[in-house]
Amino acid sequence: MTILVTGAAGFIGSYVCRALQRRGQAVIGLDNYNDYYDPQIKRDRVRALCPDTDIRALDLGDRDGLAALFDEAAxxxxxxxxxxAGVRYSLTHPHAYVDSNLAGFVNLLELCRHRGVQHLAYASSSSVYGDSAVPPFSEDQRIDKPRSLYAATKAANELMAHTYAHLYGLRATGLRFFTVYGPWGRPDMAPLLFSRAVLAGRPIEVFNHGRMRRDFTFVDDIVAGVLGALDHPPQDDPPHRVFNLGNHTPVELERFIAVIEAAAGRPAQKVYKPMQPGDMIETMADTARAKAAFGFEPATSIDTGLPQVVAWCREYFGDNA
Structure with a gap:
């Protein structure tokens, strides 16, 4: 049994590859190493977390290359x-989202269908809840009022996967991630942005004047959820399900910053800003469905997780972070 991981050099992907290999499973990965953020971080991440994984440099838009990989790896x-990825980036680079998240996803669905893949577990996002969201967000809530193109593409992925499950019997599971963080995380997200800035004595921009709450979820908990979902393919008709993977404990932005300050040993220089277009004021996952299906129960609080991020930033980026 071989498991293909796309985005294998990414933040979650590298941890997933490591976890699969520790279970003794055969893994092959692909990643296009794009420059949305520094590709060197991706290469260093792979060397640190999953150096033995065979990761091919391949883009989801390369249909022939994808087909050849599926034929080789089966x-x-x-x-x-x-x-x-990225909510704000989608405001200025819309075509990147159409190419990767829509066209690229269809390419993958077609290969899963025609090559007899037994189960596709794919990343969705908490951003799909948009303006319809009522905390705690449950999978039964509507997702037809997205606040960004990124969110719209992720909602579209769920509809596309449902269609392939209905038409062709492709077993598929969508995973709505809630603000994943940890060492080796994405440098465009608040946990790393804030940690690096505080360590270096640079100001941080605090949007909506700090009146925001996020369901921060540590990467180890997310990986446990991904593997749990993978191990429990849907038996429904059609065989498609969606799960929230979050911490179910939203944190005030000011408290989040305070934990970083304590770990860094210095105060943050906060610059308060209005709400950013596309952002959500609060996210909060109802995880009852994932717990019932495969025992998902996140255990890492920000008091445990964020100091690890700060320590990693200090080690990897140095004193000037």
Whole structure:
């Protein structure tokens, strides 16, 4: 049994590859190493977390290359984590999201369908809840009022996967991630942005004047959820399910910053700003469905997780972070 992981050099992808290999499973990865953020971080991340994983430099838009990889590796299951990420970036680079998150996802669905993949587990996002969200966000809530193109593409992925499950019997599981953080995390997200800035004595921008709450979820908990979902393919008709993977404990932005300050040993220089277009004021996951299906129960608080991020930033980026 071979498992294909897309976005294998990414933050979650590298941890997933490591966890799969520790279970003794055959893993092959792909990643296009794009420059949305510094590709050197991706290469260093792979060397640190999953150096023995065979990761091919390949783009989801390369249909012939993808087909050749499927023919060579013959994956029985696929964990699809590759995507153009970022809410704010989607405001200025819309075509990157259409190419990767829509066209690229269709390419993957077609190969899973025609090559007999037994189960596709794919990344969705808490951002799909948009203006319809009522905390705690449950999977039964509507997702038809996205606040960004990124969110719209992730909601579209869920509809596309449902269609392939209905038409072709492709077993698929969508995973709505809630603000994942940890060492080796994405440098464009608040946990690393704030940690690096505080360590270096640079100001941080605090949007909506700090009146925001986020369901921060440590990467180890997310990986446990990904593997749990992978191991429990849907038996529904059609065989498609969606799960929230979050911490179910939203944190005030000011408290989040205070934990970073304590770990860094210095105060943050805060510059308060109005709300950013596309952002959500609060996220909060209802995780009852994931717990019932495969025992998902996140255990890491920000008091445990954030100091690890600060320590990693200090080690990797140095004193000037």
């Amino acid at each position: 994956p029985t299951r696929v964990i699809h984590l590759a995507a153009q």
